[in-house]
Amino acid sequence: VKSITRTWLVVIVAALLGLGAGAGFRYWRDTQARAEQQREAAARARDAGPGPQDVIGRAAPDFTLAGVDGQRRTLNDFTQGGGLVLVNFWATWCPPCLREVPVLTRLDRKYGPHRLRIVGIALDNPDRVRKFASRQGIRYPLLAGSENAFEVARRYGDRQGTLPYSVLIGPDGKIRATHMGQLTRDKADALIEPFLPSAADS
Amino acid sequence: VRLALAMMLLGSAGLPVAAATLGGDIAGGDALLPAHEAFVLAARRPRAAMLVLRWRIADGYYLYRARMHFSLHHAGRAHLGKPRFGPAQMEDDPILGRTAIYRDQARVRLALHGTPAPGATLRVRYQGCNAPQGVCYPPIERDIALATLEPARPEPTQ
Numbered sequence: 230v231k232s233i234t235r236t237w238l239v240v241i242v243a244a245l246l247g248l249g250a251g252a253g254f255r256y257w258r259d260t261q262a263r264a265e266q267q268r269e270a271a272a273r274a275r276d277a278g279p280g281p282q283d284v285i286g287r288a289a290p291d292f293t294l295a296g297v298d299g300q301r302r303t304l305n306d307f308t309q310g311g312g313l314v315l316v317n318f319w320a321t322w323c324p325p326c327l328r329e330v331p332v333l334t335r336l337d338r339k340y341g342p343h344r345l346r347i348v349g350i351a352l353d354n355p356d357r358v359r360k361f362a363s364r365q366g367i368r369y370p371l372l373a374g375s376e377n378a379f380e381v382a383r384r385y386g387d388r389q390g391t392l393p394y395s396v397l398i399g400p401d402g403k404i405r406a407t408h409m410g411q412l413t414r415d416k417a418d419a420l421i422e423p424f425l426p427s428a429a430d431s
Numbered sequence: 432v433r434l435a436l437a438m439m440l441l442g443s444a445g446l447p448v449a450a451a452t453l454g455g456d457i458a459g460g461d462a463l464l465p466a467h468e469a470f471v472l473a474a475r476r477p478r479a480a481m482l483v484l485r486w487r488i489a490d491g492y493y494l495y496r497a498r499m500h501f502s503l504h505h506a507g508r509a510h511l512g513k514p515r516f517g518p519a520q521m522e523d524d525p526i527l528g529r530t531a532i533y534r535d536q537a538r539v540r541l542a543l544h545g546t547p548a549p550g551a552t553l554r555v556r557y558q559g560c561n562a563p564q565g566v567c568y569p570p571i572e573r574d575i576a577l578a579t580l581e582p583a584r585p586e587p588t589q
Contacts, residue, residue, distance in 0.1 A: 322498075322558065325565040327526045352569065379569070391463055391566045409463070411565030 281394070281407040284386035289316075289398045292381045294350065294372040297359045302372055304402075312344045313405075313424055314398040318382045320353040321361050325411035326393040330365055332412050336421070337369050344425060346370075352378045352390060397424060463561060464489055466568045470559050476580035482511075482541040482553060488534060491563050496531035498558035498570065501541055506551035506577075512542030551577040 279287075291304045307314045317333060319326035337347050347369035351358040355373040362371055372378070379390050386407055387394045397406040397420060405424045408416065463469075471487040484501075488494060496519045503511050517538035519531035541553075553575045560567035 320567075320569075322570065323560075323567040324524060324526050325560065325567060328565075389463065389466060390569045391561075392569075393566070409564065409566060410561075 278383050278388055279386050280388055281386040281409050284396070284404050285407060287404055288402055289314075289396070289404050290381070290384040292384075294374050294378060294381065295355065297351075297355050297362060297371045297373055302370070304398075307346050307348050307370070308398060308400070308402050310342065310346055311400050312342070312346060313400065313421065314346045314348060315421065316385065316396045316398065317347060317349050318352060318378075318385070318387060318392055318394040318396075319349055320351055320392050321357050322353065323392040327361075329393050329411050330367060332414055332417050333369065334365075334367065335414065336417055340421070340425070345421060348372065350374075350378055350381060352382060352392065395420065397421060399424060463564065463566065464492070466559075466571055469561070469568070470494060470557065470571070472555065472557075472573060474553065474555075474575050474580055476543075476577070476582050479546075479582045480543050482543055482577075482580065484537075484539045484541070484555060486533065486537040486557070488536055488559070490535075492534075492559055492561050494533045494537050494557055494559040496533065496537075498556070499537075499539065500554075500556040501539070502554045503543075503547065504552045504554055504574070505548060507545070507548035509543060509545035509547035509551060511553075512544060515540040515542075547577050549578065553577060 289304060289308075293301055293303050296302050304314075315333075315336070317329070319329070321327070333347055333349070336345060349367070349369060349371040351371060351373040352375070353373055354375075358371055358373045361367075374381075382390055382394060385394070385396050385404075387409070391409065393411060395408045395412055396404055399405045406420050408420050412420070469489045469492045471489075473485050473487075475483045475485070477483055486494060496516055499514070499516075501511055501514055503509060516531075517533075517536075517540075519533050519537070522530050522532055524530045555573045555575065556570055558568065558570040
């Protein structure tokens with residue numbers, strides 16, 4: 230009888246040890262997995278941030294950047310007009326961006342500043358931008374900067390600083406649409422027209 | 432004892448299920464590769480006096496030859512020869528005019544004159560774009576420590 234009791238005791242102790250070890254391992258593993266997830270999320274946030282689709286519906290982040298005319302500008306300077314604002318991130322080192330300029334100039338003329346304001350943010354040297362702008366006769370406002378302009382682009386959903394990148398902001402300051410890549414005439418119209426107030430509203 | 436073993440197994444069962452579903456967030460519309468995956472740069476030093484750079488370029492992406500720049504830093508009196516570019520494709524760009532670009536791969540040979548100091552680095556700058564989406568990446572700068580590029584064969588001793 231005594232030996233049977235002892236056998237059971239051993240069995241129960243071993244079982245408890247087993248459960249304990251299992252639970253311990255699980256806890257350790259979950260902690261590891263959580264730490265790994267946190268590291269990954271932090272890396273994603275640092276390297277990537279939001280993408281072009283993620284920012285749609287969000288309030289457009291405010292910014293302060295120098296205009297190529299030397300004046301400092303904020304987002305508010307452009308949204309207070311009550312119309313749509315198209316922020317175009319570009320650079321002179323980016324050939325598709327240069328190809329896009331005539332499209333933007335056409336939009337500027339077609340809709341006028343009350344319905345659509347175009348703002349170019351160049352991730353580039355201000356002198357180069359000024360020269361290019363005067364050669365091309367760009368009339369919409371241009372801002373320029375290096376790291377600070379890249380940072381604005383990242384906050385607007387441009388993870389890698391790839392260009393051109395266009396962001397349409399509504400009169401309420403919320404981002405309505407984004408487009409990564411060169412805008413053709415058709416793509417530009419398709420981006421903007423759904424958000425223009427109809428003739429009856431104005 | 433058999434039971435105890437069984438219990439131990441039970442205790443640790445049900446573990447390896449949870450952590451399988453991470454990653455895989457494909458952001459719609461932004462299918463661009465990270466720059467280091469679109470343009471994979473590898474450097475070799477086949478001889479003491481020769482550096483060879485090779486890019487593997489992902490499908491749909493390209494590099495501009497005119498935007499490739501090479502410089503030596505902390506190299507003492509060693510210096511680079513003029514880059515010898517592998518064959519590029521010539522394209523007529525409406526903005527840039529006649530332009531040399533690399534698709535699929537690019538290769539550049541750089542003669543290395545003199546013996547570089549131990550901490551010497553090769554700085555490589557390059558810039559490329561994705562054709563289907565009409566987007567360009569900002570200029571990329573990579574520093575490669577020459578110490579990591581040992582010559583494949585030791586120099587013949589005199």
